[in-house]
Amino acid sequence: MAFPNKKRHGGSADTSILTKEGPVARIPKGYILNRLTTLLLTILIAATLIWLIPRLSPVDPADIMLGRMSAAGGTVADSEQILATLQERFGLNDPLIVQYLKYIRNVAVFDFGLSTASFPTPVAVLIANALPWTLGLMLISILITFFIGNLLGALMVWDHSPKLVRVAIPTAMVFTSIPPILSGLLLMWLFSANLGWFPLTGSYGLMVEPGWTWEFTQSVLYHGFLPALSIVVVTFGFWALGMRGLMITVQGEDYIKLAEAKGLRPRFILYRYMIRNAILPQITAFALKIGLLIAGQVLVERIFAYNGMGKLLYDAILDQDFPVIQGVSYVIILMTAISVFIVDLIYPLIDPRIRHEAE
Amino acid sequence: MSVLDLKDLSIDFPTTKGVVHAVSDFSVSIAAGRRVGFIGESGSGKTTTALSAMRMLAAPGFVSKGEIHLHSLDSTNLLGLSDEAMRKVRLRKISYIPQGAMNSLNPVVRIENQIWDGIIAHEGKVAPLELKRRSTEVLANVGLPAHVGELFPHELSGGMKQRVCIAIGVCLTPELIIADEPTSALDVITQRHVMQTLREVQDKIGAGLILIGHDMGLMAQTVDELAVMKLGKLVEFGPVKQILENPTHPYTKDLISSVPLVGGPSFLDSPPADHTNQTATSSSLDTPLFEFENVSKTYGEVTALHPMSFQLDGAVPKIISIVGQSGSGKSTLGSLMLGFNTPSSGKVKFFGKDINRFNSREKLAFHKDVQAVFQDPYACFNPFYRVDHALSFPFKRFGLSKSDAHTRTAMEEACDAVGLDPNLVLQRYPHQLSGGQRQRLIVARALMLSPKLLIADEPVSMVDASLRSTILKNIYDLKEKHDISIVYITHDLATAYHVSDYVMVLFHGQVVEAGPPKAVIGDPQHDYTRLLIDSIPWPDLNRDWGSASTAKAALERLDSMPRDQSAVLRGDIPGFQLESM
Incomplete structure (x- = not known):
């Protein structure tokens, strides 16, 4: 039943909001406040879960540390006392609610405590060292993937695509069904071991001093190429297939037919009428993917011995290093929540049909 | 003088179950300034015929026989043009006003930009002020205020969107306008307004018009000549007055009589039954x-x-x-x-x-x-x-x-x-x-x-x-x-x-x-x-x-x-x- 939508007819009244004012002026304060509350609440709930879940495990971190110490130094004298001291120092004797409140307070300022595996390095330092590597690798590879994937997906549907593209794409899609570790190993075997074009492991050369120098940048790009490629190769298919479906829907829309009847150039129709509309849901997916990507990158970083968050997380899990696991999980959630927040804010600018609720 | 001639046109759709002859041996010519209606039920081939003049047949359809001539071109046969030459014919020579105006505008692009896209595609670079002046002018031609250009499609009502589509269709003063059931989704009041706008603008620029539809009443009030189509064949063609008053083909007669009229004979077979004798059985209901x-x-x-x-x-x-x-x-x-x-x-x-x-x-x-x-x-x-x-x-x-x-x-x-x-x-x-x-x-x-x-x-x-x-x-x-x-x-x-x-x-x-x-x-x-x-x-x-x-x-x-x-x-x-x- 077609319910009357009276607002639609009020077109003329809304003109002022939609035309001359700049994009920023269009986001009302109430809406930002509303979204911000949601963002903070999401982070709080996530932080709580991250805190809660390890506490359901019977493992006592102090016990693990003690075990590690004894493994390193043979026997440990006064183990009972050391255990008590450690438990005291980690605050494990406080009532749960006190532990929780302390944790929330600390997390708010990115204080995740000390790593138990690389004691006494603060977790925040470990993360701060790893994050730029992951962000760099991930952002570059996900942006390339997003661009290539969507473009290829669009070309698969477009009537005027070169024949070669149409044949080549499905072949390339085969890679999508390969898990990233295998594609990583395959690329390593081909380009590093056999051809020797790229280094086998590491995030930069051993001979290079880290710093803002051309030499270092070069080395980073050189070392990052294969890990990035292995991510691109296995994930572009996700975007391509999604885009293909969206493009098919858009292709059937009446406005594409009218665009053609207007005598527009086919390429112009592709960009401005087809891709411009089909890409909208992909942007939401992009924001959601950012958090997942760190998790997905764990194994890639591991096999390339790349010093990012993935490797940090992997090692922390092996070592049962709870503070690090908590810290990394928290950062992943933070990044997802923030990117969703940003997309929420900009979405009405890229799709005029969506309005900020507060308007 | 004739603008467009369709000669012995046949259009086929090869399918897995065999070839479907969507249109066969169709010949009509459209004169400048004249309005020709294509009428028939869905599937009769009226839209397919019109789209063939734009060379926009849905795949896998193709013209299997016949010629389409646009007389203002040097080489008049449209079927012989290259894709690029054909692209230039669209909108500038022959424009198309689509059926589903509700969805015919790009939802993320402002109305005026959609008008400008058409102008730029055919005239190359045009100064922004000139573009603005022209979009305002064509919008005014269809009775829309200038600020509509700055709105997005979802902010317009159905009738307004349809008029925007007409504005786009006439912005380059084409020689022929093809309007494909432009008012089928509109209520009667809006329909009259939109149709009359279309008629006025078409008169003003002196273009020929093909109006596709299934409503005999609308045709009678709008077109000069009528082509009645059934199953891909032209069954009757002539001045609308002659067809309405003396239809020769039985299908045309059916079409005319299927329009219910206020005060006319009822289309219901059974006259309303007299219910007075039934009331006794069930009138005991106290609550409505x-x-x-x-x-x-x-x-x-x-x-x-x-x-x-x-x-x-x-x-x-x-x-x-x-x-x-x-x-x-x-x-x-x-x-x-x-x-x-x-x-x-x-x-x-x-x-x-x-x-x-x-x-x-x-x-x-x-x-x-x-x-x-x-x-x-x-x-x-x-x-x-x-x-x-x-x-x-x-x-x-x-x-x-x-x-x-x-x-x-x-x-x-x-x-x-x-x-x-x-x-x-x-x-x-x-x-x-x-x-x-x-x-x-x-x-x-x-x-x-x-x-x-x-x-x-x-x-x-x-x-x-x-x-x-x-x-x-x-x-x-x-x-x-x-x-x-x-x-x-x-x-x-x-x-x-x-x-x-x-x-x-x-x-x-x-x-x-x-x-x-x-x-x-x-x-x-x-x-x-x-x-x-x-x-x-x-x-x-x-x-x-x-x-x-x-x-x-x-x-x-x-x-x-x-x-x-x-x-x-x-x-x-x-x-x-x-x-x-």
Whole structure:
């Protein structure tokens, strides 16, 4: 039943909001406040879960540390006392609610405590060292993937695509069904071991001093190429297939037919009428993917011995290093929540049909 | 002088089941400044023919024989042009105004940019100020203010979008305009306004016009010459006057007679039965079947429905028609009756109980007793299930089924009742059926549940004109043969005139005129009702449809009318009381 939508007819009244004012002026304060509350609440709930879940495990971190110490130094004298001291120092004797409140307070300022595996390095330092590597690798590879994937997906549907593209794409899609570790190993075997074009492991050369120098940048790009490629190769298919479906829907829309009847150039129709509309849901997916990507990158970083968050997380899990696991999980959630927040804010600018609720 | 010639045109669609000859041996020529109508039911090939002149046939269709000549070109044969040369013909020489104006504009691009895209594609770089001047000018040509250019499509009403499409179509003053059912989704008042705008602009630029449609009345009021098509063949061609007055082909005669006329002969086979002898059997009902008690509905600051009260007895089945244009609140009324929407004030009562306070058992019974037929037959079936599942599911769900055999019999009876062969339709999937068949199945589904009331919201506005009377006959039979009361929501006054016992005319959420159809529609008293009736295109050249300016003036006059006036009541009928507010 077609319910009357009276607002639609009020077109003329809304003109002022939609035309001359700049994009920023269009986001009302109430809406930002509303979204911000949601963002903070999401982070709080996530932080709580991250805190809660390890506490359901019977493992006592102090016990693990003690075990590690004894493994390193043979026997440990006064183990009972050391255990008590450690438990005291980690605050494990406080009532749960006190532990929780302390944790929330600390997390708010990115204080995740000390790593138990690389004691006494603060977790925040470990993360701060790893994050730029992951962000760099991930952002570059996900942006390339997003661009290539969507473009290829669009070309698969477009009537005027070169024949070669149409044949080549499905072949390339085969890679999508390969898990990233295998594609990583395959690329390593081909380009590093056999051809020797790229280094086998590491995030930069051993001979290079880290710093803002051309030499270092070069080395980073050189070392990052294969890990990035292995991510691109296995994930572009996700975007391509999604885009293909969206493009098919858009292709059937009446406005594409009218665009053609207007005598527009086919390429112009592709960009401005087809891709411009089909890409909208992909942007939401992009924001959601950012958090997942760190998790997905764990194994890639591991096999390339790349010093990012993935490797940090992997090692922390092996070592049962709870503070690090908590810290990394928290950062992943933070990044997802923030990117969703940003997309929420900009979405009405890229799709005029969506309005900020507060308007 | 002829602008476009179609010569012995044949269009084929090769499919896996063999070649479909969509159009065969079609020849028509269109002169400058002349309006030619292509009329026929869906699938008759009228759109395909017109699109071939744009070289925009949907794959895998192709022109298998014949020639298309556009005389202003150096090499006139359009079929021989390169893709790039053809692209330049589109919009500049031949423009196309699409059928679904609702979705024909890019939703994320401002209106003026969509006009500019067309200009730039053909003229290269044009100064921004010049672009702005030209888009403002073409918008003004179709009666839209300049600021519309800065809006996005979703901010416009259907009629405005259709006029934007016309503006795009004429922005490069083409030699030929192809308008593909440009008003099929609009109500009569907007339709008249849009058609007259199109006619005016086309006159002004002196272009030829091909108008595609299935409404004989609209053709009669708009075109000079008419091409009647059936199954891909041209069955009759000539001046519209000659075809209307002396149709030679039986199909043309059918088309003309299928248009229901106000005051004309009824398209219902059975004359309304005399119910006086039946009243004795069921008049013992004390509580009315359905009741509105001061019901109103507001959305934010907008009032969709002003407070209204009526009682429908249900002792004797009645068909109550609710008419008005889009946005008049008639669909809101329907959704309130179905309980899909809760009233902002007042009570909706079914057998004396407030339907919004039902417990779950009562609600189930209510949904069985009050059934609905909606506008879009394509959206009303779950595409994953066969028809028999769609029909039997509610039947079982409401506990009416005694056995599988019983369900089967009930389905077959219901199909028979709406004139469909159960053996043919029950095993099919919805996509294998036509719009008309689907809509009849929805009536059948409602019938199986033997409801007390049926709400039919624009049940025939999306099906072919030739099928409309059949479906309305099915609905009418529900009242006559199955004692079901019906609320018929429509913008089509002619059908309301024939099927209903009582008519309410809604304007801005208010009843402005109500009474028996012979009085309300046959002899309207309220200005709005008159405008609605004047806007109907008649298949009769002696009836004047008025000009664009009269239509516009009438609308403006109505909009400035005071809103609080009471309804013009034209007499009561037994079994239904509308209370004047």
